[in-house]
Amino acid sequence: MIRFEQVSVTYGEASAPAVQGVDLTVAEGELCLLVGPSGVGKSTLLNAVCGLVPHFTGGTLRGRVTVAGRDTRTHAPRELADVVGTVGQDPLDRFVTDTVEDELAYGMESLGLAPEVMRRRVEETLDLLGLAGLRDRALTTLSGGQQQRVAIGSVLTAHPRVLVLDEPTSALDPAAAEEVLAVLQRLVHDLGTTVLLAEHRLERVVQYADQVILLPGPGAAPRQGPPAAMMAHSPVRPPVVDLGALAGWSPLPLSVRDARRRAPELRARLAGTEPRHPNAPDAAAPEPSPDGAPPAPAAPGRTRRRKLPGLPGLRRGGRRGAADGSAPDGAAPGAPLAEVRRLAVRRGRTEALRAVDLTVGAGETVALMGRNGAGKSTLLGALVGLHEPASGTVTVGGAVPHRTAPGTLVRHVGLVPQEPQDLLYVDTVAAECAAADRDADAAAGTCRKLVARLLPGVSDATHPRDLSEGQRLALALAVVLTARPPLLLLDEPTRGLDYAAKARLVEVLRELAAHGHGIVLATHDVELAAELARRVVILAGGEIVADGPTEEVVVSSPAFAPQVAKILAPLPWLTVPQVARALGTAP
Structure with missing residues (x-):
């Protein structure tokens, strides 16, 4: 469904391509996860699929990207809109109407769908994403997570064959993220929709992926394969994978359920050991150094300030001077901040x-x-x-x-x-x-x-x-x-x-x-x-x-418990570093 053929993208006067050597295929009806450190070109690859690269973002595209047989070099984004739906990192950048219901309908109006079809799809999408109670709300009054769900819904109403999503759950609470991911799985499994998404919160999504495309870093060619195999080599990994590597499990677990099945021996090793929180008083950070660590709070001084756009009443400002190790400026010693x-x-x-x-x-x-x-x-x-x-x-x-x-x-x-x-x-x-x-x-x-x-x-x-x-x-x-x-x-x-x-x-x-x-x-x-x-x-x-x-x-909240807590329950462990310190393997 999606084919990259020796693709590289270079922006402006940049000395090196943002991505290079991309030669990959994403099959129809698969959920493919794009992973890698920040700034390695994940958004660039996603934009190349929907035609924003190079038609909108500029830059030089070498090689070829095809989606459902259409060459993105010769098809502008509007000519791909019936087959590719795109959701970016910032929903507000993409909204073109004022209310939730109008935004869900807008894409279908652009495609010229019949009113009765539009009405049915809007209602289906409102129910699918839990937005029915927000249908008449102004988009600017929604929380960040609600805006993200509306952005996803505005794409789904057009029934595209390919969905491209950049950080789709980044602004969502755990329950809402699960709802969105359940929708994506339903689209993949029941309708054969191809989903390509980039996500940093791998603990939420890696277990649902059919394939993983790994961008290791600048200058390195992307790799593609099954999620467990790619996680073994990935520089970015969720806690469940790190815990599996620490415990020596093979293959590495991708979900809490997989890890819990292997955890009895690890729980036995940790029984009777009290976890220490990294912010406990005896784990206080050392005195910062001049090489970029934050200096100690300083004494008041003269300030120059500028207004911040979009944040009325706030200014930048600060102080400079010697610190004496007392409470930070602005609060009396012992008084709450x-x-x-x-x-x-x-x-x-x-x-x-x-x-x-x-x-x-x-x-x-x-x-x-x-x-x-x-x-x-x-x-x-x-x-x-x-x-x-x-x-x-x-x-x-x-x-x-x-x-x-x-x-x-x-x-x-x-x-x-x-x-x-x-x-x-x-x-x-x-x-x-x-x-x-x-x-x-x-x-x-x-x-x-x-x-x-x-x-x-x-x-x-x-x-x-x-x-x-x-x-x-x-x-x-x-x-x-x-x-x-x-x-x-x-x-x-x-x-x-x-x-x-x-x-x-x-x-x-x-x-x-x-x-x-x-x-x-x-x-x-x-x-x-x-x-x-x-x-x-x-x-x-x-x-x-x-x-x-x-x-x-x-730990008492299923929605807000971290992965390690779920895996090692009823023991009170929260993070992989805690476990590593207890096992004597922390760096």
Whole structure:
């Protein structure tokens, strides 16, 4: 169904192709998973299938890509729309109407389908993706995960023979992701649809793949084969595979069910051993060094700030000076960095938060979890003054966010939003870093050192829009960290990140927590919560329904338990590094 024949793609004046040596076939009716580290060209390959490369993105395409016999070099995307449906990383970039129902119908209108056919397919898709209750909602009022489901639905209504999806579950909670993957399996198994998707959260999808295409890294030719065989050689692997490799299982397991069948002996070896959380006090990060690790919190200084597009009232800013090892700036020693009391927030006619109580202390890492639309992003927004309380109170470092001038509030809190491009608006990585240093009154090169640590190998001359989603997020995080906020808020911080990039992020955040910074992250990534957070808060319907130590909250929740917890239950293990340390095999 899809054929790559010696394909390479080179953009602009780039010194090397984004992808090269691609000679692969994806058979009809298969679910094929595209894996590899961030920035190796996965999105480029997907765009070549739907014709966006080279007709829309530019660049030079060598070789040939055919889909259902059509050559993408001679067929523009509109001429492939009846056979290829595409869902990108950012749904808002693709929406062309205002409401959910109109968006589902738009693609069929473009294809000239009869009204009665359109109406039937819209209803089928609303039910299929659990969107019936949102049919009249404005797209801009939906959560990120809800928008992703609408984007997938707008493609499915056209009944394409090939579906191309880039990070389709990255913004979805675990339950919603399972629903989407179940839909994809039904399309593959029952209708013979060919699905090609790229996904960094391999723990969600690898067990469903018929084939895996592995892009190992720059200059290496792609490889294709059965999932277990490819995972044995892949530089990015889900926890279930890493645990299988640690235990010496062969073939490597791909699902929790497969691993549990082999786990009795491993559970016996671990019985009687108490797991140690990586963020326990005796595991605190070492003092950071000048080679790119975050410096200690600094004393207040003069700030220069710029308005951030898309985030009203927020500014970049920071401080520079010597640290004395005390609590971060903006909070008195021993005082909480943030306090929320009986908070209620309304967004239009929707009560987004109800009677929420939350306290975040210095050095504490809190994961906010819950299904899409539960109120996680709204709570983060209230902490930075984007949402005024309908009732209750919010204080951050003693300040009331929605009544505090941005230049003052930035001394207390920084937010990395779901859409990292909201923080990026100059032409090169080097210019972004220089601007961040100026805005934070930080020493020249501070932001660039953070970028080198979070995003190794990225050129100073690269335009931020040419980075992958995960790379842009890492750059935005470095920009915010340059300002050294005592309280750091992150909204879906691992969206688009591979496992290596996630590990680098975890290392930096642990060091920040060890030096007294509070961290609150809203995430659907249960593996990140297990690895990083000491405390998990679960929201549902705008209310807090659970708040406690990570090992207690997530292990008791089938939806939010990490893979290792499911495999080794009833033992209280959460992560592969915990198991490796207990077995004496940790690096």
